[in-house]
Amino acid sequence: MKTKLENFEMAFLSGFGSCRMACACGKEFYEPSGPWTWEKGELEALEKSSAVKLDYCPSQLDFEGRQFVDACDCWHPRAKQIMGFLDGHLSKIVEYMKLERKRKFDEASASPVVDAVDTRGGEVAG
Numbered sequence: 001m002k003t004k005l006e007n008f009e010m011a012f013l014s015g016f017g018s019c020r021m022a023c024a025c026g027k028e029f030y031e032p033s034g035p036w037t038w039e040k041g042e043l044e045a046l047e048k049s050s051a052v053k054l055d056y057c058p059s060q061l062d063f064e065g066r067q068f069v070d071a072c073d074c075w076h077p078r079a080k081q082i083m084g085f086l087d088g089h090l091s092k093i094v095e096y097m098k099l100e101r102k103r104k105f106d107e108a109s110a111s112p113v114v115d116a117v118d119t120r121g122g123e124v125a126g
Contacts, residue, residue, distance in 0.1 A: 008079045009070060014060045020046070021058040024066040025074040027051075029058040 002010070019036035022028045028051040032043055047053070052071065059070045063082070068075040086093065 004083055005076060005079060008083055009061060012061045012063045012079075013070065014062045014067070017057040017059040019057065020051075021060060021069050023069040023072040023074060025068075025072060027069070027072055027074070029054055029069050029071050031055070031057045 019032075019034055019038075020028065020030040028046070028049070030043075030046050030051050031054045032047070033055075034057060054071055061068045061070055061075060063075075064078070
């Protein structure tokens with residue numbers, strides 16, 4: 001069974017991965033053995049730097065407008081706070097989502113209907 005933190009990670013993974021990735025905290029991570037094309041001296045510079053070498057491709061998590069690397073633990077404390085908020089307010093969050101859905105539906109329903117116009121000068125039935 002997955003932990004809450006693993007579920008949070010799965011939910012907020014962006015689907016973006018790379019051979020080299022910087023975390024919002026400033027740490028850099030890289031995976032040297034994949035099918036990557038490195039610039040001359042790039043990999044050697046990474047190996048001499050404080051970048052963290054991984055045995056898998058680093059992936060990106062997106063939340064609160066920031067991009068984190070899955071291998072970094074800097075995002076764990078904030079994720080735990082967010083999970084606590086979500087768990088502690090679950091019924092209110094569900095209610096908010098229902099109200100927002102209705103508001104957006106009402107807003108869309110009140111929008112004017114625009115018929116498509118044929119670029120050759122005639123109207124298109126809509």
